[in-house]
Amino acid sequence: MENFRFLSPTEIIFGRGTENQVGEQVRKYAQKVLFHYGGGSIKRTGLYARVMASLAQQGIEIVELGGVQPNPRLSLVREGIELCRREGITFILAIGGGSVIDSAKAIGVGVPYDGDVWDFYAGKAVPQATIPVGVVLTIAAAGSEASKSSVITNEDGWFKRGINYDVIRPVFAIMNPELTFTLPPYQTACGVADIMAHVMERYFSPTPDIELLDRLCEATLKAVISSAYRVMDNPADYNARAQIMRAGTIAHNDLLSTGRIGDWASHQMEHEISAMYDLAHGAGLAIIFPAWMKYVYKQHLDRFVQFANRVWDVEVNFAHPEVTALEGIRRLERFFTDIGLPTRLSHADIGSEHLDEMAAKCRMTNGDSVGQLVKLTRRDVLEIYKLAL
Amino acid sequence: MENFRFLSPTEIIFGRGTENQVGEQVRKYAQKVLFHYGGGSIKRTGLYARVMASLAQQGIEIVELGGVQPNPRLSLVREGIELCRREGITFILAIGGGSVIDSAKAIGVGVPYDGDVWDFYAGKAVPQATIPVGVVLTIAAAGSEASKSSVITNEDGWFKRGINYDVIRPVFAIMNPELTFTLPPYQTACGVADIMAHVMERYFSPTPDIELLDRLCEATLKAVISSAYRVMDNPADYNARAQIMRAGTIAHNDLLSTGRIGDWASHQMEHEISAMYDLAHGAGLAIIFPAWMKYVYKQHLDRFVQFANRVWDVEVNFAHPEVTALEGIRRLERFFTDIGLPTRLSHADIGSEHLDEMAAKCRMTNGDSVGQLVKLTRRDVLEIYKLAL
Numbered sequence: 113m114e115n116f117r118f119l120s121p122t123e124i125i126f127g128r129g130t131e132n133q134v135g136e137q138v139r140k141y142a143q144k145v146l147f148h149y150g151g152g153s154i155k156r157t158g159l160y161a162r163v164m165a166s167l168a169q170q171g172i173e174i175v176e177l178g179g180v181q182p183n184p185r186l187s188l189v190r191e192g193i194e195l196c197r198r199e200g201i202t203f204i205l206a207i208g209g210g211s212v213i214d215s216a217k218a219i220g221v222g223v224p225y226d227g228d229v230w231d232f233y234a235g236k237a238v239p240q241a242t243i244p245v246g247v248v249l250t251i252a253a254a255g256s257e258a259s260k261s262s263v264i265t266n267e268d269g270w271f272k273r274g275i276n277y278d279v280i281r282p283v284f285a286i287m288n289p290e291l292t293f294t295l296p297p298y299q300t301a302c303g304v305a306d307i308m309a310h311v312m313e314r315y316f317s318p319t320p321d322i323e324l325l326d327r328l329c330e331a332t333l334k335a336v337i338s339s340a341y342r343v344m345d346n347p348a349d350y351n352a353r354a355q356i357m358r359a360g361t362i363a364h365n366d367l368l369s370t371g372r373i374g375d376w377a378s379h380q381m382e383h384e385i386s387a388m389y390d391l392a393h394g395a396g397l398a399i400i401f402p403a404w405m406k407y408v409y410k411q412h413l414d415r416f417v418q419f420a421n422r423v424w425d426v427e428v429n430f431a432h433p434e435v436t437a438l439e440g441i442r443r444l445e446r447f448f449t450d451i452g453l454p455t456r457l458s459h460a461d462i463g464s465e466h467l468d469e470m471a472a473k474c475r476m477t478n479g480d481s482v483g484q485l486v487k488l489t490r491r492d493v494l495e496i497y498k499l500a501l
Numbered sequence: 502m503e504n505f506r507f508l509s510p511t512e513i514i515f516g517r518g519t520e521n522q523v524g525e526q527v528r529k530y531a532q533k534v535l536f537h538y539g540g541g542s543i544k545r546t547g548l549y550a551r552v553m554a555s556l557a558q559q560g561i562e563i564v565e566l567g568g569v570q571p572n573p574r575l576s577l578v579r580e581g582i583e584l585c586r587r588e589g590i591t592f593i594l595a596i597g598g599g600s601v602i603d604s605a606k607a608i609g610v611g612v613p614y615d616g617d618v619w620d621f622y623a624g625k626a627v628p629q630a631t632i633p634v635g636v637v638l639t640i641a642a643a644g645s646e647a648s649k650s651s652v653i654t655n656e657d658g659w660f661k662r663g664i665n666y667d668v669i670r671p672v673f674a675i676m677n678p679e680l681t682f683t684l685p686p687y688q689t690a691c692g693v694a695d696i697m698a699h700v701m702e703r704y705f706s707p708t709p710d711i712e713l714l715d716r717l718c719e720a721t722l723k724a725v726i727s728s729a730y731r732v733m734d735n736p737a738d739y740n741a742r743a744q745i746m747r748a749g750t751i752a753h754n755d756l757l758s759t760g761r762i763g764d765w766a767s768h769q770m771e772h773e774i775s776a777m778y779d780l781a782h783g784a785g786l787a788i789i790f791p792a793w794m795k796y797v798y799k800q801h802l803d804r805f806v807q808f809a810n811r812v813w814d815v816e817v818n819f820a821h822p823e824v825t826a827l828e829g830i831r832r833l834e835r836f837f838t839d840i841g842l843p844t845r846l847s848h849a850d851i852g853s854e855h856l857d858e859m860a861a862k863c864r865m866t867n868g869d870s871v872g873q874l875v876k877l878t879r880r881d882v883l884e885i886y887k888l889a890l
Contacts, residue, residue, distance in 0.1 A: 113516070113678075113740050113743040113744070113747075115515060115518075115519065116513075116515050116516060117515070118513040118515065119510075119512045121509075121510035123506070124507040124508070124759070126506070126760065127503070127504025127505060127760075128504060130504065289502075321740045322743075323727060323728070323744060324720070324721065324724035324744040324747055324748055327719075327720030327721070327723055327724050328717060328720045328721070330716075331713070331720040332716070332717070335712045335713035335716050336713075339712070339713075350502070351502050351710045351711065354502040354711075354760065355711065358502075358713055358759065359713055367756075370513070370747065371515065371516075371743065
C-alpha cells in the first residue's frame with residue numbers, strides 16, 4: 113500500500129427536502145453569493161424558486177450567473193471571476209451537476225488569483241486559495257460535489273483540462289435524490305457510466321495487495337449496477353436514486369484510491385472525444401472504457417478475471433482465464449447497452465476522421481505516456497480509439 | 502434510506518514514517534500541547550522519542566500527561582482538564598489507541614465547559630466547543646481517530662458511558678501501520694473484533710433496501726477477516742496491518758451508517774462487561790455479539806442469511822434458511838476463536854454472579870429498550886448475558 117493523505121471535509125446533507133436548508137448553510141459563510149447554474153431545468157422543476165426562497169429567508173444577497181453548458185467553458189468562468197470581483201462576492205453556490213460545480217470551482221480559485229485562471233488548468237500554476245463553494249446537486253454523476261477535481265474546456269483550441277487540488281473541495285453538498293427523478297434516462301445513464309468509470313479508474317490500479325480497496329470498489333460497482341436497472345424501470349425509485357447519488361460521491365472523493373495509484377488513461381482519452389464532439393462525458397466513457405480494457409487486459413489478466421468474477425458474477429474459467437476476463441468486459445458493454453448508452457464511436461455517429469488529432473492532443477500525464485496500469489503511448493491511444501470505432 | 506448529515510473532516514496522514522510529520526501538523530494549530538498517552542510502550546518502541554523530536558523541531562512546548570488505562574477513567578480526564586486550564590494549553594496530542602484518544606476528546610470538551618465534564622457523558626449537557634485533538638495512532642481498533650465517539654468510565658459506580666458529537670472529531674490522524682507490528686496478538690485480535698463490531702452494528706440495521714451500504718460493510722468485513730489471519734501468521738505483514746488500520750477508521754467514522762439506523766445493543770451490553778471486569782472491549786464484543794445474534798436472528802432471518810452468504814461464503818440453504826443463518830454465526834465464532842479471542846464469558850473466567858447487576862445497569866438507549874434491529878428489554882439483555890455464559 114502506498115502512503116497517502118486523505119481529506120474529505122465536505123459536509124454532506126442528504127435526503128428528501130434538504131434543499132430547503134441551503135439558506136442556513138450558506139449563511140455560515142457569507143451574506144452575498146454568486147448563484148451559479150446551467151439552463152432552465154432548475155426553473156421548470158421549481159428548485160430555483162425553493163433555493164431562492166431559502167436564501168431570501170436568511171437575508172442573503174444574490175447575484176446570478178446561469179448558462180453553464182455541459183463541458184463547461186473557460187469564457188463563462190472568466191465572466192464569473194470578473195463578476196465576483198466587481199460585486200465583492202465571497203461565496204459561490206453551485207446549483208446543478210458536475211459542469212456547474214466544476215465551473216464554480218474554477219471561478220472560486222480564479223477570484224483570488226492575480227494571473228489568468230487557465231494557468232491552473234494548463235499546469236503553469238498551483239491554486240493556493242479559493243473562495244468557498246457550496247453545492248445543491250441535481251445530477252448523480254461527476255462526484256464533483258465532494259471531489260478535488262474540476263474540468264474546464266478552453267474554446268480556444270477546444271482543450272479540455274482538469275485540475276486536482278484539495279483546496280477546491282466544496283464546503284457543503286446538499287443532495288436530495290428526488291431532484292434526479294426528472295432527469296431524462298439518457299442523462300441518468302451517462303451519470304451511471306461516469307460514476308462507474310471513477311470507480312474503475314481506481315480499481316484498475318498497479319498497486320498490489322489492497323483487498324479492502326478492491327472490495328469497496330466492487331461493492332460500489334455492484335450497487336450502482338443494480339440500482340441503475342431499477343431507475344431505468346422506475347425513475348422515481350427513491351432508494352435506487354439515493355444509492356446512485358451516494359455512490360457518485362464515494363466514487364470520486366478519493367476514498368477508493370486511498371493507498372493506491374489510479375489509472376486515469378480512459379478519462380484522458382475520453383476528454384478528447386467530448387471536447388471534439390461535445391458528447392456527454394459519461395457516454396464517451398461507455399465507449400472508451402471497454403476499448404481500453406480489450407487493449408490492456410492481457411497484461412493484467414488476474415485483475416480482469418477478478419473484475420469479471422466479483423463484479424459480474426462470471427464463474428472463473430481456470431483453464432482459460434482470458435475467457436473469464438473477456439466475458440467481464442462483454443457484460444460491462446451489455447450493461448451500458450441495456451441502460452441506453454453507446455459503446456462504440458459509431459453508435460454516436462463518430463467516424464475515424466479526427467482520431468489522429470485526438471490522439472495527438474490527448475494529455476500524456478506521465479510526460480510521454482498516459483495511464484498507470486499500462487502506460488500508453490500516443491500510438492497505443494490511437495489504437496484504442498480505433499478499437500472503439 | 503433515511504436522511505442524513507455526514508461530516509468526516511479528519512485529515513488522514515497514512516503510511517510508513519508519517520509520525521515524523523507530527524510537529525508540522527501540530528504547528529498549524531498551536532505552539533503548546535498536552536502530550537497525552539498511556540503506559541510505557543511508546544517509550545519502549547521509540548515512538549515517544551520520535552514524536553518528541555518532531556515537536557521539538559517545530560519549537561512546540563510540551564506538557565505531558567501519561568497514564569491512560571484501557572477503559573479510560575474520569576479521574577484522569579479531570580486531571581487533564583485542570584492541567585490544560587492551568588497551563589493555558591489549547592491543543593491535545595493523543596499518542597495511542599482508542600482509550601488515549603477517547604480520554605483526549607473528553608479533556609478537549611471539558612476545558613471550555615463551565616460544569617463537570619461527566620455532564621456530557623451522563624446526558625445532562627451537550628458539548629458546544631472543544632480544544633482540538635490530533636492523533637498519532639498505535640492500535641487499529643476503536644476508530645476513535647476519526648470518529649465522533651468517546652467512551653469514559655466513571656470509577657464512582659463503574660459506569661461506562663459514551664458520547665457522540667461531531668465537534669469531538671480529531672483534526673488529524675497520523676497512521677503508520679508499522680507502529681502496530683509489535684502489538685501482542687491478543688491485543689491485535691481485540692482490535693479486529695472491535696472493528697468488525699463497529700461494522701456489524703451498522704450492518705444489522707432495520708433500515709431496508711440500501712444495497713450500497715450492505716456491500717460496503719461486507720467488503721470491509723471480508724478484508725478485515727482475511728487480513729487478520731495474515732497478521733496472526735506474520736505480525737509484520739505491512740499490507741495486512743495497513744488494511745486493518747484503514748478499515749478501523751472506515752468502520753467507525755459513520756461512512757457505513759450514512760442513511761440508516763445502527764443497532765448498538767451489543768456495544769451497550771459489552772460496556773457493562775468491560776466496566777465490571779475490566780476486560781478488553783474487543784474481547785467482550787467477541788463474547789456478546791454471537792450471543793446477541795443467536796437471540797435475535799429469527800426475527801430478521803433474511804439479514805442473517807445474507808451475512809452468512811456474503812461475508813462467510815456460506816451457500817444458501819433455501820429450504821432451511823435458518824441453517825444458513827446459524828452457520829454464519831458459527832463461522833464468526835470460529836473466526837474469533839481462530840485469532841485467540843474468547844467467545845463465552847466462561848472463557849474469560851466470568852460467571853453468572855453479576856449478570857443481574859449488569860442487565861440492571863445496561864443503558865436503555867431507547868428509554869425502555871436498547872437496540873434497533875430488535876428492541877431489547879432488560880429481560881432480553883439478561884437472557885443474552887446468560888446465552889453468553
